[in-house]
Each structure stands twice: as structure tokens, then as C-alpha cells.
Amino acid sequence: MHQEITIKTKSTNQIVVLIKIMAVMVTGVAGEQSLSAATMEDNPQNIAAPAPAAKVGYNKLVFYDDFDSLSTIDVNGTEKPGFKWYVDRPVWGNGITEPSAYSISNSVLTVSSTGNSAGWAISSFSPKGNVGHSFNYGYFEARIHFNPTLGSTSKDWPAWWSLSTHHSKLNNMDHWAELDFFEAYTGGHADYTGAFVGSIHDWADGSKTHFQNSNNWMPLSKTTDFNEWHTYGCLWRPGEVTWCFDEVPLMTQTYSAMAVPVPPANGTTTPTPAGAFSILDKESEGMLLILGSGPEWPMYVDWVRMAKINYQRYLLRSSIMDNLNRPRFLSTTYLRIKY
Secondary structure, eight states: OOOOOOOOOOHHHHHHHHHHHHHHHHHHOOOOGGGGGHHHHHTTTTTOHHHHHHHTTOOEEEEHHHHSGGBOOOOOOOOSSSSSBBBBTTSSOBOOGGGEEEEEETTEEEOOOSSSSOOOESSSSETTTTOOOSSSSSSEEEEEOOOGGGGGGSSSOOOOEEHHHHHHHOOSSEEEEEEEEEEESSSSSOOOEEEEEEEEEEEEETTTTEETTTTTTEOOOOOOOTOOOEEEEEEEETTTEEEEEETTEEEEOOOSSOOBBBBBBEEEEOOOOOTTTTTGGGGOOOOOEEEEOOOBOOOOEEEEEEEGGGSSSSSHHHHHHHHHTOOOOTTTTTOOOOO
16 A cells, blocks of 8 residues: 655654655655656565665665666657656757667667767656656666777767756756766777776856866776676765776765865866865755767666665655654555655
């Protein structure tokens, strides 16, 4: 049984504050207008959370796609709820990603882009429809392969990344975040060097101000065969991001609102100011997920996983409310908190 309950309380200040804290935590995971049942459904296949996620308690899979069919993609560009992936581009982009840029065969997604889209093909949120799936914190992982010899043929490159949902919707130019889980970065029409590139971008003032983690480039073993399946993951916790290859940590960036990030960033000013990268944790509407590449350089995706700690879900199990001395509900009851 699922039940939605709106809680209004005039109880003690302590209880009011606790309810507000949980509501902020939850709405940061996905804005209420952006949630669809496809994200928060129970895990019918009992897929285990990836090891780096489970190790830190992010053991609840809340978003996943095995790409068994195109039914999870809004192929008609309806911009309506009910899909895991959308083909419309951010508000500053034109048109949609055409069907020629993606296909599914034998439970594998082949994805490139329509071109002139910065490699943006499909995303977990529809910026123009204001529906979909958007997240703060968690472990993000995709199983991918691609041909590493095609870099010189393509303007864009295989990428699995995320961008501020608010910025994608409104094109605000004051301050926004980008978190790249993995890029086979070339800069365009250049050979791929075999590096794992994972980045935090702190953008502000119409892109005039920009900071990027200085440890974003990690050469992988020369024996790595990118034509074979590998997992590309990113663990994002408050004040800390760690990138993983085949679930082995490669590099970590820490940051806070009051201190210089460690390691210091590369950016438009030196030294790196305190608070750089903290915008990532302040994205109130979360980050949407993106898959894409260049038209000439397809990327193949076996699956996508996203795991979080249970209390950060938008729908909270009633056991959490038990701690607030609320009446006990059946364990299968869910609450939607509004404040």
C-alpha cells in the first residue's frame, strides 16, 4: 500500500525544525514537480548497489536502467512524466535529439548526439517540460564501452555527466555547477589519450568565472581495452567527490563553503578562493544526468545505476517518522512531506 500524507504541525520548535530539515534534504534529491514513479519504484530485480556505494551506506538503488527497450526514453519528445530519459535539450539549446542518435539492441544503448549539442543526447530530466529525475548526492555508475580510435573524427566525445537542473531549465548565469562522472575527453578532433577525466566545474558570472578540480585527469593503464565493458563511477557526498574506474577509486576532491578546496582548483583567479565547488551542494533542484557523445563517435551503455542512502529518498519510510513520536504506520506506508 502507498499513501500520501501532508503533515502540518504546530508542535514544538524541535519537531518543526526536524521536519523542515528532512523536507529540504528530500526536495534537494528531486523537486516535487520532477518526481515520477519510475525513479522511486521498488527494485523488482533486486539489483545490488555498486560496491563503492554500499561501502559508505549508499545501499538503496533509486534510479537504474538496463536499456531493455526504448520505453524508458521519451522518444516522441512529449516532455511528460513517466520516462527515465528525455530528448529535449536545455533551454538554450535548439530542437531535440533525433532518433538517429540513439538505439537499443540486445539490452545495450548506442548513443551519440544529433550534433551541435555539446554531446548532450539524452538526460534524466526534461528542462522544457520540467519533469524527470534530478539528484543531490549518491553514487552514479554506468557500464560503458567505446572505440578509442575515433577521437580524431569527432567534435565531441563519449561522456557520462550531470548539470545543474535549475540552470538547464532557466539558463541562470549567476552561479551553477557541473559534475562530470567520466569523459573520454579530447577537446575535439584529436586522438584520445586513454585518460579518465572526471571534473567538478564551478561556473559563475556568465561563465566569466570558472573553477575546475586540478586532479581531473588520470591516465589509465596502457593495457586498458576501451572496446571492452568497464564501469565508470562517481561517489558524491557532501563536501567530497570521488571518481572510480571499475569500482576502484582514482581521485578525490574535497571542498566546503568556508575553506579552500583540497587540492586547490584551476581557475580564473589564483589562489583558489574559499568556497570553490560548494555550489555543487547548494543546487536546490539537484543535478540531471546526461549521456552522449559526438555523431561520429558512438558510446555503448549496458546499464546505469544510481544509489543513495535511504533517508535521502524523496519518499520516506514511516520508520523515520517514528523517531519524531508520530503515530506508527504500517511499514509499507510512504509519506510525502510538505512544509
